[in-house]
Amino acid sequence: MRERGFGVRRQTEIYTSGLAGRRPAVPTDPDRLEGAARKKMSREAFAYVAGGAGSESTVRANRVAFERWRIVPRVLRGVAGREVSVELFGRRLPAPLLLAPVGVLEAAHREADVAVARAAARLGVPLVFSSQASRPMEECAAAMGDAPRWFQLYWSTSDELVESFVARAERCGCEAIVLTLDTTMLGWRPRDLDLASLPFLRGRGIAQYTSDPVFRRALDRPLPPSGGRPAVNLSTLRALVGLARRYPGGFLENLRSGEPLAAVRRFIATYSRTSLRWEDLAFLCERTRLPVLLKGILHPEDARLALEHGVDGVIVSNHGGRQVDGAIAALDALPGVVEAVDGRVPVLFDSGVRGGADIFKALALGATAVCLGRPYVYGLALAGEKGVAEVVENVLAEFDLTMGLAGCRSVAEISRDLLVPAPGTPVSSPGG
Numbered sequence: 001m002r003e004r005g006f007g008v009r010r011q012t013e014i015y016t017s018g019l020a021g022r023r024p025a026v027p028t029d030p031d032r033l034e035g036a037a038r039k040k041m042s043r044e045a046f047a048y049v050a051g052g053a054g055s056e057s058t059v060r061a062n063r064v065a066f067e068r069w070r071i072v073p074r075v076l077r078g079v080a081g082r083e084v085s086v087e088l089f090g091r092r093l094p095a096p097l098l099l100a101p102v103g104v105l106e107a108a109h110r111e112a113d114v115a116v117a118r119a120a121a122r123l124g125v126p127l128v129f130s131s132q133a134s135r136p137m138e139e140c141a142a143a144m145g146d147a148p149r150w151f152q153l154y155w156s157t158s159d160e161l162v163e164s165f166v167a168r169a170e171r172c173g174c175e176a177i178v179l180t181l182d183t184t185m186l187g188w189r190p191r192d193l194d195l196a197s198l199p200f201l202r203g204r205g206i207a208q209y210t211s212d213p214v215f216r217r218a219l220d221r222p223l224p225p226s227g228g229r230p231a232v233n234l235s236t237l238r239a240l241v242g243l244a245r246r247y248p249g250g251f252l253e254n255l256r257s258g259e260p261l262a263a264v265r266r267f268i269a270t271y272s273r274t275s276l277r278w279e280d281l282a283f284l285c286e287r288t289r290l291p292v293l294l295k296g297i298l299h300p301e302d303a304r305l306a307l308e309h310g311v312d313g314v315i316v317s318n319h320g321g322r323q324v325d326g327a328i329a330a331l332d333a334l335p336g337v338v339e340a341v342d343g344r345v346p347v348l349f350d351s352g353v354r355g356g357a358d359i360f361k362a363l364a365l366g367a368t369a370v371c372l373g374r375p376y377v378y379g380l381a382l383a384g385e386k387g388v389a390e391v392v393e394n395v396l397a398e399f400d401l402t403m404g405l406a407g408c409r410s411v412a413e414i415s416r417d418l419l420v421p422a423p424g425t426p427v428s429s430p431g432g
């Protein structure tokens with residue numbers, strides 16, 4: 001049974017499924033979901049997805065921050081006929097949920113981004129295409145009909161490449177550009193370092209680049225002598241050859257240049273501009289008619305600067321604890337950013353969302369919508385498109401139930417007074 005045209009499994013349907021004896025493709029509990037994916041994935045792939053920066057204290061903090069808030073449900077408020085849809089940038093979405101941009105999805109499943117695109121389109125939940133995708137955005141867009149999608153940009157050292165990515169995103173029907181600012185350099189990630197296994201070094205997350213005409217033209221030119229020296233050594237070369245043997249189809253397909261190592265080198269030399277400053281944002285805003293959101297905002301002052309520079313939204317995120325070990329939990333940063341933004345643009349949130357109650361808490365603290373990250377990647381690893389769809393349906397079903405059981409008939413009724421700090425755990429109000 002589907003309600004209002006989207007695939008949220010409501011309670012009635014869950015009972016029906018149970019009675020029909022249909023077994024779910026993925027565990028419902030987020031910890032068991034992660035555990036099952038760990039068993040299914042290669043050691044390297046799981047380390048890459050699950051891992052975080054340094055001691056992973058921020059990965060843990062993201063979850064602890066949710067635990068420190070408790071919901072105070074209201075009763076007798078007539079919660080039949082609930083409405084979980086929201087409007088964002090002029091588009092009605094089935095729920096305040098998007099799928100976060102996640103790179104190198106090939107590490108989880110052969111069909112990678114295309115399987116996620118199909119699942120997202122089936123549910124009408126927007127997918128944010130990653131700059132580090134394993135499949136070109138054109139292929140994903142073609143699998144989505146007119147379902148909503150956005151594009152996430154890493155600002156390259158090449159302005160020409162930035163322009164090309166943005167133009168392609170527009171042609172692919174993307175409805176917003178998300179500029180990720182917390183990953184100008186890849187974080188210090190011990191799990192990947194110990195396994196010497198950064199997947200993108202092996203040509204697995206550079207399809208957006210190798211499918212780009214500007215990038216491919218650059219492949220014919222020599223790399224600049226300084227700054228362009230790639231961190232590719234003998235062991236990377238060995239890994240490349242090994243990978244090409246193991247996955248001849250997928251790997252070579254991704255590197256249509258026929259020069260895999262050259263493509264990886266060029267990617268490393270061009271993917272990120274560490275010198276980027278606030279003044280540079282005008283270049284991007286002038287080149288697109290799409291709304292521009294900044295991802296990785298944690299400090300209220302940066303939220304104020306974002307508004308000053310004319311952006312259309314911010315995403316409060318610490319990249320799932322993958323970048324700065326010891327960084328503030330994203331949920332703890334949310335109230336300060338919400339206060340600074342003061343309703344002028346949407347404030348999205350990610351990092352630590354694992355279930356529907358988490359969405360409720362983030363919204364009660366002022367988020368407009370949230371992005372789901374690792375859980376859908378685990379669904380992908382376990383059961384491809386079906387796994388992604390089930391994970392998202394579960395999260396949305398729990399959100400709908402939480403909302404109704406807390407006494408809210410619509411997302412607009414989710415308010416700050418429905419949350420209290422858990423007793424005995426003081427809640428800081430960082431920067432606010």
Ligand SMILES: Cc1cc2nc3c(=O)[nH]c(=O)nc-3n(C[C@H](O)[C@H](O)[C@H](O)COP(=O)(O)O)c2cc1C
Pocket residue numbers: 048049050100101102103104130131132133152180295317318319320321350351352353372373374375
């Ligand atoms: C394996 C992996 C790859 C990611 N790749 C990207 C990326 O290419 N671009 C980006 O903006 N964020 C990327 N992120 C960050 C996510 O968009 C999101 O901020 C993060 O997953 C949220 O944390 P959570 O998954 O713990 O909830 C990645 C995250 C993971 C786990």
Ligand SMILES: O=C(O)C(=O)c1ccccc1
Pocket residue numbers: 103104132183186200205319322
């Ligand atoms: O791993 C990541 O989190 C990520 O965002 C990324 C950035 C550059 C290359 C590959 C992945």
